[in-house]
Amino acid sequence: MNSKPDTFAHTGVVYLVGAGPGDPELLTLKALRLLGEADVIVHDHLVSAEVLALARRDAERVFVGKKGGGFCCPQNEIETILVHLAFAGKKVVRLKGGDPFIFGRGGEEAEALVAAGVPFEIVPGVTSALAAAAYAGVPLTHRTHSSGVVFLTGHEDPKKADTAIQWEDYAKLGATLCIYMGMKNLETIARRLQAGGLAAETPVAVVQSATTSAHRQLLSTLGEVALVSEREGFGAPAIVVVGEVAALADKLAWFEAAKTAAR
Numbered sequence: 498m499n500s501k502p503d504t505f506a507h508t509g510v511v512y513l514v515g516a517g518p519g520d521p522e523l524l525t526l527k528a529l530r531l532l533g534e535a536d537v538i539v540h541d542h543l544v545s546a547e548v549l550a551l552a553r554r555d556a557e558r559v560f561v562g563k564k565g566g567g568f569c570c571p572q573n574e575i576e577t578i579l580v581h582l583a584f585a586g587k588k589v590v591r592l593k594g595g596d597p598f599i600f601g602r603g604g605e606e607a608e609a610l611v612a613a614g615v616p617f618e619i620v621p622g623v624t625s626a627l628a629a630a631a632y633a634g635v636p637l638t639h640r641t642h643s644s645g646v647v648f649l650t651g652h653e654d655p656k657k658a659d660t661a662i663q664w665e666d667y668a669k670l671g672a673t674l675c676i677y678m679g680m681k682n683l684e685t686i687a688r689r690l691q692a693g694g695l696a697a698e699t700p701v702a703v704v705q706s707a708t709t710s711a712h713r714q715l716l717s718t719l720g721e722v723a724l725v726s727e728r729e730g731f732g733a734p735a736i737v738v739v740g741e742v743a744a745l746a747d748k749l750a751w752f753e754a755a756k757t758a759a760r
């Protein structure tokens with residue numbers, strides 16, 4: 498039985514799709530199928546050109562990217578675009594870097610679709626912390642070194658006054674910490690983690706543009722990582738992995754080794 502009002506009879510559908518970290522081979526089969534079927538692709542700057550190239554040739558592309566924290570398209574405008582496209586009867590893929598529900602604002606977009614009565618599906622993607630760790634040779638859990646993982650953002654919503662991350666508390670968990678959007682505040686984060694009890698010698702891996710041809714990584718320590726990554730010119734998009742497991746990159750960094758061997 499169709500309980501939708503008549504005006505919605507031709508409503509399209511919105512798929513909130515994770516595009517993964519960049520390497521198109523890390524797309525899910527479902528994402529690939531939907532890219533080939535969608536009338537419109539709504540995407541941001543973290544979606545790689547190689548992934549976009551897999552979209553239907555005649556699909557309309559709408560760029561709603563934000564870069565470096567700057568604004569290109571306010572979130573509510575993106576939500577309005579999605580709702581309008583669906584009401585125009587389109588099959589829409591809202592393509593997001595990594596996974597739509599990990600620091601991707603997929604939750605807000607799904608809520609807006611529900612509020613508007615637009616049918617939707619969520620397609621998970623390989624989130625960049627998992628991809629960065631795998632390609633950098635950092636097992637996020639390890640029998641000997643870590644039995645937990647935490648995903649954190651180093652760059653909170655500036656409008657939120659009272660939800661500053663308690664970095665000192667996260668230092669006490671004994672878990673691997675994966676920090677998204679952490680490069681701008683790296684010095685503060687590293688200092689506060691040490692204030693919370695993590696040793697200055699705690700290994701830290703920084704992985705920039707993971708899985709892409711621009712992939713770079715460095716292995717440092719909590720005490721030095723801010724300085725070293727600045728000196729080496731590391732910047733967004735990057736994942737910072739804090740914990741004993743990061744040191745394993747020393748022997749497991751297979752992707753960088755393969756890139757070096759290919760040169």
Ligand code: SAH
Nearest residue numbers: 595596601624625677678706707734735736
């Ligand atoms: N939804 C995304 C995260 C979006 S927030 C996901 O699940 O991965 C944007 C942040 O993701 C960047 O600042 C960076 O910290 C991280 N990121 C995205 N792509 C990345 C990549 N290829 N390599 C390293 N970090 C990446």
